[in-house]
Amino acid sequence: MKVDIPRTGCHTIAKSGEKMLAIYDDKQHDKRVALDDGCERYTWSELREQVAKSAQGLRNLQTSGTVMIEMTNTAEALIQLMSAFQAGWDVCPFSSKAKHSQVQRLVDTLQPQLMIAIQGNHTIPVYTQAEWRERYNLLKPYVEHQSTSHFVGTTSGTTGLPKILYRTIKSWQASSEALADAYHNEKVQTVIIPGKLEQGHFLMGAIDGLCRGLSVRLLSRYHPQALRQLIEGTQDPLVYIVPTMMQHLAELPTNTSGFWLCGGDHCQTYWQERLKTAAPRMRLWRYYGSMETSFISLARDTDAPDGVGFPMLGVNITLTTEQKISVRSNQLFSGYDSKEQHLNQWETSDYGYLSEAGELTVIGRDTNRIQFGALTVQAEVVEAVLQQTENLDEVVVIGQNDAYWGEIVVAYYTGRATKKTLRQLCRHQLKAHERPRLFVHVAELPHTITGKIDRQKMKEEGIHEPSSHR
Template identity: 25%
Template sequence: MPLQPGDRVALLVPGSRTYVDVVLSLLAEGVFPIPLDPRLTAYERERILANLEPAAVITDPAELAPLRATSRGIPLGRPMHVTSGTTGTPKGVFSGLLTRDDAAALVAEERDLWGFASTDVNLVLSPLYHSAPLRFAMGTLLAGGRITGFDADGNQPAFDPARITATIEEERPTTMFCVPAHLQRLFVHWDEHGTPDLSCFRLVAHAGAACPEPVKRRLIETFPAGSTWEFYGSTEGQFTACRSEDWLERPGTVGRARPGRTLHLDGDGQIWCTVPPYARFSYFNDPAKTEAAWRETEAGPAFSVGDLGRLDADGFLWLDGRREDLVITGGVNVYPAEVESTLAGHPGVKDVAVYGVADDRWGQRVVASYVGSATAEELDAWARERLAPPKRPKEYRAIAELPRTLTGKIRRRELAG
């Protein structure tokens, strides 16, 4: 079927060089790709796509080639990624068709922030159906650079530290986006086999999940000075960017508002962000959810995804977690991110997640599941020295591995269930 501007095309195929080319080709025609995990079950696919009404559903990589254009025009919108679905049915985040001026401004914003150039080689680590790796790959190609991290046939293999190390040595990438789990696995591999020459990197950006402080500090020490960044964003939009040098001065911060944006907190500590017209969005076919996500402010329309945080006098933001993760115990609000950060400082903790479980006395009680050698008694003593009584976990559960999404977010509901 011929595709028209505004149509949507679901991509349920593995990542590849062709995949990125097709995404850019479709967007240049005003057609919106819907990148999805090809491993979704039939039930999950139907549940997600029923509300998105795609004009085509691509499940065979061979179907990609006819959609690839010979020339690369400017994207007239953003891919329609879906929310992670941790709180109900995933929703499509829709930018709408942009004017030529707004489309150019969208590309320019990413280029100016990250410095994309024709000399860049972007190392792709994460699956391309996720928004951040796809955005970095697209920005690189639009600037005339190239992408790497694929096999000889141009397909994206599973993450493997040995393969990534070899690619760094052979391809000399200049940029990469990663999540903390990637860094942890790379550092383990490099401890055993040696760290490659990383002087080729000018930009290493991470996001997707909280980065443990030891991992963050090693990242800064291992890669070239000035090359490492963190950013805070969501499927819906981008909030902040943070140079590691700023993080060292303010440990734990996720930075200040990106250019063209402003941040403010409401009375409950919920984060709201104003964005330029080209960065606005709606939830496709869900006006009620769209209305709830936006509010008018003195600085213009602002959106929130329900995250909670703190701002200092200089505009630097710290995250306290998501409203839905908030634990209310005995009428006191406890933010899991704060407790996790404290417990992660114990030398016997490698990974930790804090959440609430139903409790007849307290309404909810604070529970910590952790990976590491520490005992519950040691962690209780650690918490007593550093946390007020309501924030101290009432229970510690040692487990082999925390359940996480592919982008590194903790599945707290699985732990609490």
């Protein structure tokens, strides 16, 4: 990948009193498997040594800086990322599918001192994963742990250009503590990560597991059969999933046990019930959050299926006068443009309501509202109904400009569902103004590099056929 990396000085700001994010260290468990990607396997002692050596490689370059890492589903990529935390470097993982312009934008903004990628170009300071590994394996381990790192990520970009954001090690540690609090009474020893580490949901799961002493198993690429086999062969695993995986898990044996932690998008009630029927011993937990806030709330299998649960450890949820969800938490990001900000409250773009008991329900996002004449349609409400259709794979509902109504509701979908079936379902469960005026079957829907359906691209490139919808 050809990118131009300026050779400039480092710019990491040290902050005192921040907690460390370090590989689990308990000598009694040193010989147990810590990380397995299907090709390479590391015990806890081996993993700590590899991370420390890679950290020393960074420290040999300079005491602090910024490294960009192409985030593959490999043990090596996680070693590189954790070593940056230990060395006190800022770290920015990026997707293998990212466009050249997207990577160059990160480079221009972050001014990194180093990039580690699958393929390198020797005219610029880029190491391949193999080259960097060969370099650091010759070094002695760096035994100290710095607490000055920042994680540099990007938003999903579902509503436009992805935003660059910063998170401190302290906020990552707070997220890990919130998970530990949620699972403190559960016997979980293994974490299964079936999705791409470039997605925050799966990356958080892997890092949290490595820091809390849970053996982490990675799938090199998501495949339903491989995931089912891995779940069946693991005792009571914690499996990180997203809603699009749920229909593939409905074929698990009924005696399968463990936990599913679903995040990324709203987990539909229909599929929750399907999974409970298919594998009643598996417990489905769902969390609500974002890149800016990390974990906000957690819904256990005993909570209302259409809600998103109760606030997690250290999180306070309030609603604005417009019913927007506002969060106060020590898990918040530092800001979009600067890592020196200290946010303690964040107003999300989501609307919702709280029950008297404090349980949160999310209605939808402000950018997903469709103005049909004088009436407002929330796209997520329509999508929730359509997703009950068994032969429907993915669906996205957007507003298409219309000369008479302002906007009309249009549903794009993939799968074998028929338009007749979808119309009948909407007729029974949706109000007249909420029902899509058009159903458009497509071969596939566009996705952002974080795996979410790209609503913005659908709005820009959707159908524009002339039609009367009065």
